[in-house]
Amino acid sequence: MPSIIIRDNLQTIYSDIYTPEALAALSALAPLNKRIKTVMAERMERRADRQVHQKRIAFLDPESVIPGTSLRVQDARDGNFEGSVIPADLQRQWIQGTGPAAKPNAPLESSIRNVAYALLSGADGWMFDGEDALGQITTMSLDNQRNLKLAIHKDPVFLNVAGQVAQEINRWSVSFLGREVVTDWEAQLNFTTKIFRARGLHLDDRHIRDAEGTALAASIVDATLYVVNNVQALQKAGSSVVLYLPKIQTAGEAAVWNELLTALENHLGLKTGTIKVYVLVEQLEATHQLMEIRAALGQHFVGYNTGRWDYINSVSDALAWDKTFVNPNIEAITMTYGYMRNYEDRVRRAVNTPDRNGNFALWQGGMEPNIPVGSEAGVSASMQKAVAGAEREQREGASGKWVAHWKMVHIVRPVWEKAGQSNQLGRAFPRLTYTPADADGLMLIEPAPTDIRGARNLLSVALQYGNAFGQGMQAAALKPADFFGNDDILYLMEDMATGEIRLSILWEWLHKGAVLTEDDPTTGAKAGAIFSYALYEQLLDEEYAKLLKADTKDVYESSKTTTLPIALEIANVYVLSEVKPPWFIDLLNINLNNLDLAVARQRIRLYMDELTKNRIRITENLDFVASTSG
Structure with a gap:
């Protein structure tokens, strides 16, 4: 009896992605599906319990043990755990671009242009998204994996497209910036660190089920296909294997991710900690457990990312029962607003608390959603706002920032170039505290327009x-x-x-x-x-x-x-x-x-x-x- 079931005839159509090695790894990790489903059911029970009993999220008992680990909560908070040394290619990540590696209903040569624009953009890293920004109609998740594999392996199909895209980028940059930004496109392809965002534990893959007919967790599928298909090519090029992990709510969930990644490394014969991960801090509950999440991921963890949208949603959801908690207009909820300000502060304090070996972690700032297309006045005003936002995050201690479009890279990156530091690892901030006032600050509503x-x-x-x-x-x-x-x-x-x-x-x-x-x-x-x-x-x-x-x-x-x-x-x-x-x-x-x-x-x-x-x-x-x- 097969340990996984693939729908329709996709195993044949995508034999370059569903390789024998990938299928073997998926089969080896499939037993984790039950564990993930259990953890997600527990998440729903916690959510329902908060609604019924009108309970706010609280900090963990410092004497308790993080589920799925042998780590005591207080030890995690004190940095008494083994973390990760930051790899060389992650030491400087001033600008990370984000976006999918595929387009909907597009032939390969058109679809893969997404990857070419990303890797020629001048971004220090590019998070190729398998989650929030990647469409899921038909087989887009597999097209995404295929395009990444072709690019990372420098397949002729990709290189031909990249040469064309380099010219297009330069035509735009000359008109907008007054200069070409790509001088040697083949060398430029080696500049940007490739990063992949897997789907969260709460989502299922559309194409694979386990032996019992239960949809396989998308996290298992995404991480496995990306790592198995690309680890050798990345390592040969001297690049790290890096993932972004989304929607983690608790340290116990982080421990499940750690188990998944360690099992994948063991299956492939890789040293523990080969796979490095950033964690997107998108959930209110996670902000109560930052050091615990970092400790649970141990040698895999390299940093946190802060952003607005998912986090706002999580606070709203956690406090759906509280009639006094009402968000204002969406534009008012910036990173300096009430609970957002306190959230960001906790993240920067968590990354700059050292582990037992003195290792700090990275803080990547949030998303810049602007695109420099519009009237001269509109673009000028929006770009000034974008640069000001980047300057604020750099001052606050972020080692870099995200942009949502390749055209923004050379507009925002100079903020960090001017500062001149590769990163802000170890910048001194007070250690985290866990008082009632800290908890209240994470739910702080301030007056703002509601119209x-x-x-x-x-x-x-x-x-x-x-x-x-x-x-x-x-x-x-x-x-x-x-x-x-x-x-x-x-x-x-x-x-x-x-x-x-x-x-x-x-x-x-x-x-x-x-x-x-x-x-x-x-x-x-x-x-x-x-x-x-x-x-x-x-x-x-x-x-x-x-x-x-x-x-x-x-x-x-x-x-x-x-x-x-x-x-x-x-x-x-x-x-x-x-x-x-x-x-x-x-x-x-x-x-x-x-x-x-x-x-x-x-x-x-x-x-x-x-x-x-x-x-x-x-x-x-x-x-x-x-x-x-x-």
């Missing part, structure tokens, strides 16, 4: 994002419909995280009765009024109508009768539900490759019934058909 314009932004971009997702674009350049045609307002690169938070905030406003802070002439709503169901429905109708009228530059005409109505249905069910769904992506995932609104409604109802009655998320591919070839 109709903000609600329109939330609705418009959430609907557009759901629509883009259904078309295979999990990363898309979007802006509110009121600004279509206004080149002074730039498009921002939006990914799954920004969709999540928009619906999360709308859910808060509706179910907690957000108080509007401004008069609004378009609706007649007055400052002091409650954000009501009637107001929500009016705005939803109006914003949806704008999208139906938009030209194809902003909303593809074909989507208006296919993926856009499904996006509307999902958004409306999410926002109106008394029980807050844990993830927007769940409702989107179960409708991938489906263009039938009636089918979508059935699937959404099935998901919500399972969630409300049984506390179970449906995460499998509902269209899975096992391969007839075995």
